[in-house]
Amino acid sequence: MAPPSSRRSSGFSKKAQYSVFTGYLLAGLGALLGLALLVLSLWQPAAFAPLRSGASDAIAPVGTGTAQVRDASGSTWQNIKAYWNAGSQNAALRKEVEEARIRLKEVEAVAQENERLKSLVALSESEIEPVAVARLVGSSPTSSRRFAYIGKGRSDGIEVGMPVRSARGVVGRVLEVARNSSRILLLTDSESVLPVRRSTDETVAFAEGRGDGLLRIRLINLGLNPLEVGDVFVTSGAGGYYRPNVAVAILSEKTPDGGLARLVAAPSATDFVSVEPKFEPEAVDASLSSENSPFDQTEDGGEAAN
């Protein structure tokens, strides 16, 4: 059996030989071009931002549609799952609600006391108005980098560096802005670093993305590791991007220098996110202007990342 024409060698035909040679030449040149572009974009991550922005603008409407379907199908699945173990779950929930009611009363008392103390020191806490509320319309599920896209951009007043949060907690930070879409650096990206503190005390730490869906909690004060599994971490407000006391992660495993934590606001379960203004723009600008301070390195590693 003769091999199919595509698998036959080009033989003595000069034309066929030339076309094979040209094919290899073009493919080799293409590979070199790719290498050059790759080096360029690793060296200057912002170089191809306009191209990517145009592309993400173009697919944002498509993503909105699939995001709606995703939310709907997700909740259907949740409903089906809820029927499983419904009885025992009901009993457990009843108990939990009773306990929660008691705790709620205690919290109300604390809130009232808080208000009274604040009025004593004349400290008014203004509610932060979100710049925009948008759907997560897409992400980079095949790459080892963790990015997400939202369907609002520069025309809605979004700027690079603004924190993005869902109703549950911090999701990430705006990395690139196009006209009608923006790219978000998720907390689990390995270039993302976020200053956090334990919710119950002033144990401060950095929450770094590991690229595998978990956050690495790295304590700043080393020594005896005071963390325990189940500790909740909230933003500390350091760095100036995120306002303090927004939930970030729950510790799931202890390590010698801190621990591993799970996200509170997992992007797959997130429907709408709100983009908030930078907490203290002056602090961010100051840390950006001082180029070679080590704090800047840890704080803005994600900023320079591609």
Next chain:
Amino acid sequence: MDRLGPPQRSASRYSGGINRVQNPWRANTVPYVTILLGSLIPTVLVAEAMPILPPLGYLMLLCWRVMRPGFLPLWVGVPLGAFDDLFSGQPFGSAILLWSVTMIVLEFIETRFPWRGFWQDWFTAAIAMVLYIVFAMVVSGAPLTLPMFVAAIPQIAIAILLYPPFARMVAWFDMFRLARARRVG
């Protein structure tokens, strides 16, 4: 007059001829469109905390390359890779490089082993997927850590297991591509 036995050219069902006219547009664009959709769909499909979906655009490219050797020109990695780079989250240029290298390497394999079966094709595709995912991680610009490689294991496993269904799907697309466009008489 009755015909005796099947037609002599068994490939004629998909190779044009009298009353077998293909739609040239469909015959020439379906592979490219499916590869582009493969690059695009994962982006709008899910938002996950860890990479879980295999690079579907690359998987489609592999399937088409293995299924229809000689259809995609060798340099096709440049335009298709550039499109993939726009959406994949990788630094621009990584897919251009890796897809072009894949096309060249597969061409070498093609000339070295002209006759292959499904299992060899699966083996080749599996090795290509593993290398692609690992190299894509290396050039992604993120600091390389052990947890990242561990996190890539399910992705790699899914990618390898997805080859047979995708090969079947590409075969179906190929039939659609070459189906006759209109019936005469």
